[in-house]
Amino acid sequence: MNKTIMSALAGATLVFGAGSAMAAAPADWGKVAAKDITLFHPGVSPLEWITKGTEHGGARALKKGETCADCHSEEVAAMGQKMASGQKIEPSPIAGKAPSIPVKVQAAHDGENLYLRFSWRQPKASGAPKMDDKNPVKIAFMLESGGKVELADQGGCWASCHADSRTMPGAAETRKKYVKGGSLADGKFYDLMQWRSGENKGFDGHVTDTRVMEGGKALVSAVGKQDGDGWAVVFTRKFAGGEGDVALEAGKVYNFGFAIHDDNAAGRYHHVSLGYKLGIDAKADVTAAKQ
Template sequence: MTTALTSLSKLTLAAACGLAFAAGNANAAAPDWSKVPAKKITVFYPGASPLEWIMKGSEHGGAKGIKKGEQCIGCHEEEVADIGKKIASGARNEPRPIKGKAGSIPVQVQAAHDGANLYLRFTWKQPAGGGEKMDKDNPVKLAFMLEDHKVDLADQGGCWATCHNDARTMPDGKDDKKTKYVKDGNLASGKYYDLIQWTSKGKSHDGYVADKRVMEGGKGLVEAKGEQKGDTWTVTFTRKLAPGGEGDVTLAPGKAYNFGFAIHDDYTVGRFHQVSFGYTLGIDTKGDIVAAKQ
């Protein structure tokens, strides 16, 4: 009798574990993307346009508006492609033009959540390249950043608050180890960006940008995957809403967060990427991109 009860208990426990595993997988199941609205966001080639240049009124006419609280996208939304084309040509802010570099890439961005996870999907057609293969292992990388309205200028310029003229690939960069950072940034004060990156090699990173860029320590990334069909790339992320890791921004329904992303196309590294202006990601609330519960 005892043996029978023990066996029954084991079977019950196994069944319960199986149900729990199934429920966990169900919680991490991607939405039906055909039912999720897409937001077209054009990323563009920024060249050597660090925050210091953005805020220099004698060089950038929008500096005055930014200091008043205006958003970069408010002035530039209709001319993103033109800006990228001009910079990629070397006509402005690019001392090292790259042969065949696309000035911009239109990207379809979708977002949804299930109460436990945020889902993001990026789709774009890869333009022709032909430049130097700076990162031979990765023809494409995609990263996005989230910020909770604590970093100075993040509400106006999105991720631009991490881009500085002394970074390693900038013309003025002297330290080959210096990457993105936030002025006066630190985790304790909340002045940081949550950073997640997917690489076409198959490796993903979950970190943050504070006083320096750290590519690990986060606990939010559940899955990142991408595929290329013909000339079209599709990259999807599954990220916990409330991860609790180092540098993780907790996402809550009813709130909107600063959001931006970048694509390193054509085997590029460092500043030689395509970037978005600053947008907002709303979780069940108003935003440039809305992640509604599915």
């Protein structure tokens, strides 16, 4: 591969899908609107804790149809501080762990492909032992369509986080993320895509009764670049996919959430977003407009 193409890939301006036509991300992301979303360390706050009214005051609001972002969007960084420090629902705090990460999210499409760009500043390393030796950084996002997954409309990808999932206190290491009653056949699932920095590779999977990191057909590429303390990762995915891929259409809105595993973190020691909406030519928290 010549240097010109390699440079284009590193800059995430051109991406290619194996066996597919060339897909071109926006040449100038500076002209694409950005949504500022703060991720936070969630501690031990699985779906069961969130919906238990005796422990989480927002459980009543959820039952009334309010979203997590309705209540918490202005206090995300403060919540992360409480949990990262061990002040609240974090029994095993990591000294020096960043409590939150501000991220810029941008989206665009060309009628056949969706382009999602995430950019952020690298937090200071905690100095803690590495949980994932291979990957200093991982970033993943999940999409859900139609609200078939319980609370996906209100909490983004939170319905895949459970008290008995691995790395939770007392949980079995074999229990991955899952959706209660999840089923591809019934359309009750999350579409999951991830990029890993050390492996420099994208993964296209889904979450039903367990998490699967492969098998999807929609991901064209995932390209990440580090510039000083800054990161930028661009996902390119086809509107149409296969089993486990949410089909995208112009004019529609999808439940959306994402997470970053920073500082060689693994499992629940990540930074997560609240639940948001991704629109394709439709008004939403993050809107992908046709370029």
